[in-house]
Amino acid sequence: xxxxxxxxxxxxxxxxxxxDVDQRAVPEFEPVSLDxxxxxxxxxxxxxxxxxxxxxxxxxxxxxxxxxLDQIVALQQSISPEDSRIINTWKNSGVIKWNEVARELVSVxxxxxxxxxxxxxxxxxxxxxxxxxKFPFANPPYASRAYAYxxxxxxxxxxxxxxxxxxxxxxxPAVSDSRIKALEPQQDGMPSYPSEDAAVAQVAYRMLxxxxxxxxxxxxxxAADQKKAKMLSGxxxxxxxxxxxLIANAVAEKALARLxxxxxxxxxxxxxxxxxxxxxxxxxxxxxPWKSMETPARPMMLPVxxxxxxxxxxSTQRDSLRPEAPPAVGSEKFNKELAELKSIKRDQNSKExxxxxxxxxxxxxxxxxxxxxxxxxxxIAAEKLNELRTARVFSLMNxxxxxxxxxxxxxxxxxxxxxxxxxDESIKTIGLPNFPSYTSGHSTFSGAxxxxxxxxxxxxxxxxxxxxxxxxxxxxxxxxxxxADCEVGLRCGNAIGSFSVKFGQKDGSN
Amino acid sequence: MKRITxxxxxxxxxxxxxxxxxxxxxxDGFTMSKGEICLVTDYGQSSWKEYWEGTRLRENLNLGTFxxxxxxxxxxxxxxNKLNLFAGLPYISTSSSxxxxxxxxxxxxxxxxxxxxxxxxxxxxxxxxxxxxxGFSLPVGNYVPDFLPYSIGLGAKALTGRVVVHYEHKxxxxxxAQTGYTFKSNITTDRQSYYNEGQVNSNEMPVxxxxxxALRVGYNNKRFRADIHYNWSTSTTGSDIRQxxxxxxxxxxxxxxxxxxxxxxxxxxxxxAVHAMVDQVIAxxxxxxxxxxxxxxxxxxxxxxxSAQ
Numbered sequence: 052x053x054x055x056x057x058x059x060x061x062x063x064x065x066x067x068x069x070x071d072v073d074q075r076a077v078p079e080f081e082p083v084s085l086d087x088x089x090x091x092x093x094x095x096x097x098x099x100x101x102x103x104x105x106x107x108x109x110x111x112x113x114x115x116x117x118x119x120l121d122q123i124v125a126l127q128q129s130i131s132p133e134d135s136r137i138i139n140t141w142k143n144s145g146v147i148k149w150n151e152v153a154r155e156l157v158s159v160x161x162x163x164x165x166x167x168x169x170x171x172x173x174x175x176x177x178x179x180x181x182x183x184x185k186f187p188f189a190n191p192p193y194a195s196r197a198y199a200y201x202x203x204x205x206x207x208x209x210x211x212x213x214x215x216x217x218x219x220x221x222x223x224p225a226v227s228d229s230r231i232k233a234l235e236p237q238q239d240g241m242p243s244y245p246s247e248d249a250a251v252a253q254v255a256y257r258m259l260x261x262x263x264x265x266x267x268x269x270x271x272x273x274a275a276d277q278k279k280a281k282m283l284s285g286x287x288x289x290x291x292x293x294x295x296x297l298i299a300n301a302v303a304e305k306a307l308a309r310l311x312x313x314x315x316x317x318x319x320x321x322x323x324x325x326x327x328x329x330x331x332x333x334x335x336x337x338x339x340p341w342k343s344m345e346t347p348a349r350p351m352m353l354p355v356x357x358x359x360x361x362x363x364x365x366s367t368q369r370d371s372l373r374p375e376a377p378p379a380v381g382s383e384k385f386n387k388e389l390a391e392l393k394s395i396k397r398d399q400n401s402k403e404x405x406x407x408x409x410x411x412x413x414x415x416x417x418x419x420x421x422x423x424x425x426x427x428x429x430x431i432a433a434e435k436l437n438e439l440r441t442a443r444v445f446s447l448m449n450x451x452x453x454x455x456x457x458x459x460x461x462x463x464x465x466x467x468x469x470x471x472x473x474x475d476e477s478i479k480t481i482g483l484p485n486f487p488s489y490t491s492g493h494s495t496f497s498g499a500x501x502x503x504x505x506x507x508x509x510x511x512x513x514x515x516x517x518x519x520x521x522x523x524x525x526x527x528x529x530x531x532x533x534x535a536d537c538e539v540g541l542r543c544g545n546a547i548g549s550f551s552v553k554f555g556q557k558d559g560s561n
Numbered sequence: 562m563k564r565i566t567x568x569x570x571x572x573x574x575x576x577x578x579x580x581x582x583x584x585x586x587x588x589d590g591f592t593m594s595k596g597e598i599c600l601v602t603d604y605g606q607s608s609w610k611e612y613w614e615g616t617r618l619r620e621n622l623n624l625g626t627f628x629x630x631x632x633x634x635x636x637x638x639x640x641x642n643k644l645n646l647f648a649g650l651p652y653i654s655t656s657s658s659x660x661x662x663x664x665x666x667x668x669x670x671x672x673x674x675x676x677x678x679x680x681x682x683x684x685x686x687x688x689x690x691x692x693x694x695x696g697f698s699l700p701v702g703n704y705v706p707d708f709l710p711y712s713i714g715l716g717a718k719a720l721t722g723r724v725v726v727h728y729e730h731k732x733x734x735x736x737x738a739q740t741g742y743t744f745k746s747n748i749t750t751d752r753q754s755y756y757n758e759g760q761v762n763s764n765e766m767p768v769x770x771x772x773x774x775a776l777r778v779g780y781n782n783k784r785f786r787a788d789i790h791y792n793w794s795t796s797t798t799g800s801d802i803r804q805x806x807x808x809x810x811x812x813x814x815x816x817x818x819x820x821x822x823x824x825x826x827x828x829x830x831x832x833x834a835v836h837a838m839v840d841q842v843i844a845x846x847x848x849x850x851x852x853x854x855x856x857x858x859x860x861x862x863x864x865x866x867x868s869a870q
Contacts, residue, residue: 070798072747072765155760165805166622183804344661346622397663400703408707408751415756415806425754425762472661479663481708482807530663 077151077428079143081236082437086560089439090214093558095203095362095446096305100214103301105294108221108244119288120228126283127232134283141280142235145248146205146441147428149255152273153201154417154424156263160189162415163349163485170347174319180264187262191492192356192456194418196315197262198445199362199453204258204306206446208250209439211298216242225285234284238437246287247438249295252277257303261310313360320354328354332467339380339474341467341487352486357461362450363550369458372546374539377468377489388533392471392478395528407481407529410493410522414482419493419522420452423500426518430508443560448503451551455499455544456492462543463487471533480530490540491532494523498544499551506552519544589777590690590727590737592678593639596865601635601649605855609842612710612849615801625659627710627849633857643678650701653713662711668702669714674721687730694723694741707750707766709808710849716810717745717768733782740774748810757811758800768810769796786824792840793817802847815846820853832861 090100097103109115126134141148164173164184173184180186187193221244225233256274260267278296281287287295320328328351329340343349361369378384395403412419427448431441468489471478484492501519505512523541526532593599608628611620635649654666674696682689698719700706706716723741745768754762772795779788799813820840827833837856842848 070747070767070769072761072763072767074761074763076762151760155756158754158756158760162803162806346659398665399667400705404705405751408705409753411752415803416752416754417760422753476661478661480661481663483661530661 075425075429077143077147077432080432080435082238082440083435084437084440085238085240086213086437086439087217089560090210090217092210092213092439092443092560093554094207094210095450096207096302096309097211100207100211103211103298105211105215105245105297108219108290108294111222111227116288116290119290120224120231123224123282123285123288124228124230127234127285130234130283134280137276137280138234138284141248141277142284144431144438144441145251145277146202146209146438146445147431148277149201149205149251149259150198150424150428150445152255152270153198153259154421156259156266157189157194157197157417157421158415160185160187160263161194161418162188163190163352164188166347166349172347172349177264177316185265189263189418190352191418191420191496192318192353192359192460193315195420195449195453195456195496196313196359197259198420198424199449200262200306200310201255201258202442202445202449203362204254204302205251206439206442207306208254208295208299208302209247209442211302212245212247212250212295213439215245215294215298216247219244221291223286224288231285233286235286237286241437243287243291245294245298246278246281246291247295248281248287249278249292250299251295251438251442253296253299254303257299258306258310261307309360314355314358318353318356318359320350322350325350325354328464329467332465335466336376336379337467339469341469342473343485344470344472344483345485349485351464352484353460354464354486357457357464359457361457362454363554364454364458364547368550369461372458372543373462373465374490374543377466377533377535377539380469380474384535385533388535389471389475389478391534392527392530393475395530397479397481397530403528406521406525410525411481411529412493413484419496420449420456420500422522423448423452423496423504426515427500427504430504430511434508440560443555443558444504444507447507447551447555448500450554451499451503451548452496454550455495455547458543458547459490459492459495459540460486462490463492468536470531472530478530482529483531488532489536490543491523491526491536492540493526494519494532494537494540495544495547497522498541498546499548500544502545502548503551503555506548506555589739590692590725590729590735591781592642592676592690592692593637593645593861594863595639595641597637597639597861597863599637599859599861601633601637601857601859603633603635603855603857604631605633605853606630607849607851607853609849609851613845613847614804616846617804618850623660624657624710627655627657629653629655629713631855645676647674647676647696648672655711655713657711665705665708665711665713667704667713669700669704670698670719671701672696672698672719676725687728690725690727690729692725692727694721694725696721696723705751706748706810707752709810709812712810715745715768716748719746720744729781733780735779735781735788737777738775740772743771743773745770750810755809755811756803757809766809766811767798769799769813771795772797784826784828787821788823789819789821791817791819799847808847812847814848815844816842816848817844818842818851818853834859834861 175184175186177186220242223243225231252274256270259270278292412422466489467487470488497519501515504515523537610626631651631653633651637647650671651669653669656664676694680691704713721743725739727737729735747767775792777788777790795815796813802808818840822838824836840853842851
């Protein structure tokens with residue numbers, strides 16, 4: 052029995068090996084610049100920050116303001132563990148935090164619906180979001196659009212917040228009242244009226260609850276926590292918060308009006324449209340139109356997403372950005388690219404396999420646009436950008452990736468090309484996406500995102516370009532794209548990204 | 562001295578990934594004598610058409626029928642009459658009859674185990690034995706663990722402790738009960754983030770520990786052995802596969818299966834035997850409802866015996 056006890060003890064010691072994993076967290080940082088002229092920057096949804104009037108705050112010595120400060124003094128006299136938790140949760144960039152929340156929501160909803168027993172597929176319904184399949188199916192086009200709406204609205208709200216911060220220059224509670232402690236780092240010289248955190252929280256809540264309606268309760272709680280944390284920590288008074296909310300609500304109204312009419316609701320098409328798309332491609336000379344390789348055959352993912360309203364590109368420009376036709380099936384170039392796919396071994400770990408999986412960002416993940424958002428978040432932290440500049444990075448990049456999705460899906464619908472496996476069933480894959488091959492979505496997303504990040508952070512441009520090239524090649528290694536899909540997709544992505552760059556060059560931030 | 566017959570047979574336990582080769586020898590109630598060497602080669606295959614997605618049994622027309630095939634060389638050695646050592650290394654390939662995902666193949670995990678006969682009590686009606694087994698396994702091949710169900714293994718380093726209670730009646734009928742616990746290490750994946758009841762931004766992935774056990778009754782004499790068995794295995798942590806999502810190494814994989822196995826000593830060739838087994842998974846969670854069969858040959862000899870005498 053002694054031996055048994057000894058073994059059990061040994062096993063218990065070994066069992067202390069944790070199932071926890073080390074996660075990449077965006078490091079804490081304190082912003083280095085104020086950008087006191089940020090209120091003049093060019094906005095996306097608003098004509099300018101002056102669209103939203105915000106009246107002057109109560110004067111520093113007024114009884115009304117004194118009452119607000121007293122409220123914070125009272126709050127700070129009994130900080131509960133829960134209070135400390137939310138202060139800690141929201142002490143870093145709120146913009147990055149909400150970007151992470153959006154990425155997690157995409158991961159939750161990025162699973163294709165299961166087929167019905169009769170071989171048809173159910174579609175998520177915004178009108179009944181909780182029923183299976185839950186709304187939305189956050190596939191890459193949907194995700195790119197969600198990230199773009201969230202971050203353009205946040206950006207506009209923060210430009211407006213900055214306008215009034217430096218117009219009214221109200222000192223933060225912890226600076227203006229010696230009774231109030233700063234329970235988190237506060238940037239020197241940053242006025243508190245309107246609260247940037249309240250604006251960010253309220254925009255995020257208003258936008259995400261429409262994009263992910265099943266999670267409204269959680270989102271409301273998070274937004275309330277962020278606002279409360281800023282009062283607890285001595286960063287904002289009730290009127291600072293209210294002014295931030297006012298701006299956020301006005302921006303959200305504009306952004307949501309755009310969202311409701313941008314064409315997403317009809318991007319799924321219908322059987323008549325699906326047949327017409329195939330016929331149109333055949334009429335243009337496609338001898339082997341795309342077929343779903345799934346059983347039962349699943350309609351193409353969002354076949355009319357190419358008609359969704361663009362951000363920095365006109366529909367005429369979209370048509371002129373549409374690339375030349377891909378190599379014809381059976382042509383010499385086509386056969387060479389097919390042979391390349393067949394030569395890549397996929398049954399063992401290899402450099403190619405690792406790259407294919409590293410960038411796969413497939414079902415159940417935050418998608419390729421999400422991957423680029425994470426890359427951007429870490430770069431923002433390394434550069435210690437303030438909330439306004441942080442919002443600008445995400446806004447520019449996510450407009451580019453959303454435009455990339457729209458242009459790429461337009462090209463996919465237009466040429467309607469077969470995947471390699473449709474031509475040669477022996478080409479096995481890391482998982483075959485259910486939409487036409489030409490051009491590669493990953494390549495287009497990555498080309499667009501890298502172009503924007505390379506513009507904002509020029510010293511890292513070679514690194515971003517190398518990452519985009521690797522992401523592009525990963526689809527060849529995964530067996531799901533011909534080389535032409537990837538090379539042309541990357542080139543188009545670069546061109547699409549340059550339109551966001553042009554906006555950034557002229558937005559007044561430089 | 563009473564000569565105890567040697568055995569081996571393998572259980573082919575299928576997780577969605579494919580086989581976890583569970584060498585039977587460390588978990589059974591039979592021992593080898595000092596100096597004896599047992600060499601075994603098994604072939605087995607396992608297939609399923611339905612699987613449990615969480616607790617829901619479903620099929621997937623984009624997988625069709627999933628099949629794992631395995632060749633497993635194993636060796637056993639009697640360090641003493643009480644302490645036996647074992648090692649095995651399976652080669653596995655996976656494929657499915659439908660869909661476009663690539664099958665995989667390669668050498669999986671090297672497992673090494675020691676079995677110690679702690680108690681041996683002779684009674685009038687038969688003999689009781691208690692064994693303790695300890696073992697570990699390590700991935701040796703260059704396989705991809707995070708591509709389920711096609712991955713040939715989960716990629717984790719594992720440490721197992723096991724208790725085996727065995728009774729042989731003088732009528733040659735026997736019964737064995739055993740249970741074990743396997744600790745598993747986290748693994749590193751090519752994937753940089755994943756969803757495991759929450760977004761995880763990491764290329765590190767947990768693999769659940771496993772608690773398993775079996776009941777076995779059968780008949781054993783000098784010419785043959787036959788048994789029926791019931792096995793269960795449960796992950797002590799892990800999450801369910803989400804509806805229509807892919808499976809992952811961090812899923813909670815549980816299964817119960819029943820089967821029978823037999824062993825026949827070849828007349829006229831001392832130490833040579835053939836064996837075979839079949840198993841059917843009857844209940845599970847995040848695993849395939851697999852039918853498995855296996856067959857193999859084994860040869861037992863004692864190269865040291867002559868010199869010892």
